[in-house]
Amino acid sequence: xxxxxxxxxxxxxxxxxxxxxxxxxxxxxxxxxxxxxxxxxxxxxxxxxxxxxxxxxxxxxxxxxxxxxxxxxxxxxxxxxxxxxxxxxxxxxxxxxxxxxxxxxxxxxxxxx
Amino acid sequence: xxxxxxxxxxxxxxxxxxxxxxxxxxxxxxxxxxxxxxxxxxxxxxxxxxxxxxxxxxxxxxxxxxxxxxxxxxxxxxxxxxxxxxxxxxxxxxxxxxxxxxxxxxxxxxxxxxx
Numbered sequence: 001x002x003x004x005x006x007x008x009x010x011x012x013x014x015x016x017x018x019x020x021x022x023x024x025x026x027x028x029x030x031x032x033x034x035x036x037x038x039x040x041x042x043x044x045x046x047x048x049x050x051x052x053x054x055x056x057x058x059x060x061x062x063x064x065x066x067x068x069x070x071x072x073x074x075x076x077x078x079x080x081x082x083x084x085x086x087x088x089x090x091x092x093x094x095x096x097x098x099x100x101x102x103x104x105x106x107x108x109x110x111x112x113x
Numbered sequence: 114x115x116x117x118x119x120x121x122x123x124x125x126x127x128x129x130x131x132x133x134x135x136x137x138x139x140x141x142x143x144x145x146x147x148x149x150x151x152x153x154x155x156x157x158x159x160x161x162x163x164x165x166x167x168x169x170x171x172x173x174x175x176x177x178x179x180x181x182x183x184x185x186x187x188x189x190x191x192x193x194x195x196x197x198x199x200x201x202x203x204x205x206x207x208x209x210x211x212x213x214x215x216x217x218x219x220x221x222x223x224x225x226x227x228x
Contacts, residue, residue: 004155035216042221043202043204043221043224044220044221044222045156045204045206045217045219046219047216047217047218050216091155091156093155100158100161100169101146101156101158101217103155103156103157104155105153105154106153106154106155
């Protein structure tokens with residue numbers, strides 16, 4: 001069965017600095033998708049970034065980028081120039097042909113002014 | 114474009130009472146998901162619909178939970194009777210297409226408190 005592991009329950013970063021959130025997953029499938037979702041205290045989950053496993057190039061969205069290591073089954077999120085509005089829970093998620101999303105337990109990111 | 118709409122946002126009930134949650138997905142999204150999210154945890158799938166068909170309800174506690182998606186648009190999740198352990202946030206999400214790999218768009222959730 002597929003699993004998603006986020007080993008950092010909480011991270012802190014100074015405003016304007018860079019932080020990396022870790023995610024590892026386990027699967028025997030070759031075709032799948034990986035996502036990072038952000039959930040601010042208001043609870044609405046928002047997609048941050050998405051990576052297709054067949055693509056070697058790491059996805060980027062403005063200040064957000066991923067380091068996708070398929071062989072190592074690692075999918076980390078880098079946030080550059082951190083802003084106060086980045087403070088939230090971040091969830092790593094996996095999806096494949098079974099159409100089911102599997103979420104990690106989340107990492108709470110605190111941004112210090 | 115309107116996002117996923119859920120109501121109510123908050124619900125407080127006493128145990129053994131029934132409760133229902135409503136979700137209206139993004140227009141055109143044929144896949145709808147109901148998740149349960151406990152405090153400090155990631156969402157856990159309860160049921161997934163492709164149009165009006167429930168294609169994955171293996172995690173839905175069918176003795177007390179039921180769901181429907183009439184006409185393949187909006188959906189209702191019901192708990193009867195509610196138990197103390199049902200206190201959680203219930204999230205609805207939708208995605209476009211039957212591939213299941215599409216990006217999921219989430220509603221704001223309903224926070225249920227069972228006293």
